[in-house]
Amino acid sequence: MRTPSLHAALAVTLACCASLAQAQVIVDTPQVQAALQRSVQVWDVRSDKDFARGHLPGALSVGDAAAALRDANSEDFLPTAEVAQILGAAGIDPAKETVVYGDRGTWNAYFGRYALRYFGGTRVTVYHEGIEGWQVAGLPVETGAAKATPVALTLAPNAAVAVSTQEVLARVGKQDVQIVDARTPREFAGADIRALRGGHIPGAVNIPYEMNWSDPATLQKLAQKTVGDSRGMSLKAQPELQALYAKLDPNKETVVYCQSGARASETAGVLEQLGFKNVKVYDSSWLGYGNKLDAPAENETTFNVGALNGRIAAMQKRIDALEKELAAKK
Structure with a gap:
């Protein structure tokens, strides 16, 4: 032998x-x-x-x-x-x-x-x-x-577990860093604007954090009352999670962000569980990045304050009218 x-x-x-x-x-x-x-x-x-x-x-x-x-x-x-x-x-x-x-x-x-x-x-x-x-x-x-x-x-x-906006800007475009956007596809595409701008960090890969669940649509199903419990929010099996993140390199530095770092924290934890060696949460996330107007962005859209004010004013008129109707019925 x-x-x-x-x-x-x-x-x-x-x-x-x-x-x-x-x-x-x-x-x-x-x-x-x-x-x-x-x-x-x-x-x-x-x-x-x-x-x-x-x-x-x-x-x-x-x-x-x-x-x-x-x-x-x-x-x-x-x-x-x-x-x-x-x-x-x-x-x-x-x-x-x-x-x-x-x-x-x-x-x-x-x-x-x-x-x-x-x-x-x-x-x-x-x-x-x-x-x-x-x-x-x-x-x-x-x-x-x-x-x-x-x-x-x-x-x-502990600076080793997080990155700031300036640190993210220094990493954009670098081959040894991968950026994961854990928000919804609409946020990623700039259609759902939750800061001064919509869009995403250049080069980011969009994998919504709900994709970690056995049924990513569970929250919507609960809201629609088509399911009776949250079992669909259990984690996917390990092989399914590995397949979900198969295009990422576990040996590269991985920065995860969302709107404010909350959803990103779940994806970061899952990646660490899968053996990714250097995972960091971008804590300020899109709220910080999207509000920095000189930060480069893809699918960039802008927030229309005037249109929002118009919608708020219309809603207030409707509320006032409903209150008058209720008062008249008393």
């Missing part, structure tokens, strides 16, 4: 080590159960009202995480000291191993993971199936407000 060369044996060893070193991003129900048994920190990113109705045992909360941690206008993170105060008051320490969850399939839990990583966390996973998956499994929930033990935090942003 031929004995493998030292070089070949070393290659196999290194490959195994690389596989083991790949950080897990997404966990399933049994893994969350095991984490609870180890007293791992669990963060529920849903609203206070949803949390009070039922949450995983011992879960912590700041309410709606995206609303609590971001400026309502820019949708960027609040000043670091304010984030530290909010998380600390809720007893959430980014330095601890953490499982983040929300509603099944939504981007909110991935945003929570991104937020903890941005402020220094290194052991953060997402329970994609969320509260629905937990309840379907027949596992116990707690009700009422969160029971926090406040902690004093000193946080510092």
Whole structure:
């Protein structure tokens, strides 16, 4: 029998080590159960009202995480000291191993993971199936407000997980960088304008974040009441996800953006789970890029403020007329 060369044996060893070193991003129900048994920190990113109705045992909360941690206008993170105060008051320490969850399939839990990583966390996973998956499994929930033990935090942003608008501009057109646009096709095409301009970053590849789900149309079906639950928002199987992103190079730097970094955080997490080595979220996303009028864009369209004002005025007239009709009937 031929004995493998030292070089070949070393290659196999290194490959195994690389596989083991790949950080897990997404966990399933049994893994969350095991984490609870180890007293791992669990963060529920849903609203206070949803949390009070039922949450995983011992879960912590700041309410709606995206609303609590971001400026309502820019949708960027609040000043670091304010984030530290909010998380600390809720007893959430980014330095601890953490499982983040929300509603099944939504981007909110991935945003929570991104937020903890941005402020220094290194052991953060997402329970994609969320509260629905937990309840379907027949596992116990707690009700009422969160029971926090406040902690004093000193946080510092981790630039390795995010890019700024200037950093994106420096990457446009570079062959060693790939840009993924996680918005809808209409946003990508410039037909749905959500900043001063519509369009997309030059060279970006449009893969809407809903494409990660087993049924990307689930939200529309729920709104139309053609399905009764969110099972379609479960993740596609690994081979399907690999096929979805097959045209991307996992060894290149990958920048993911959407409108404000929220949807992008889910796609970024999925790419990391698939083994992409250098994934970064463009936090300001199109809200920042589209409002920078000298930034190059493809499918560029402009926002018609006059037309919007006209539509608002027409709506206000209609509201006034309806109010008069209601008042006359009283």
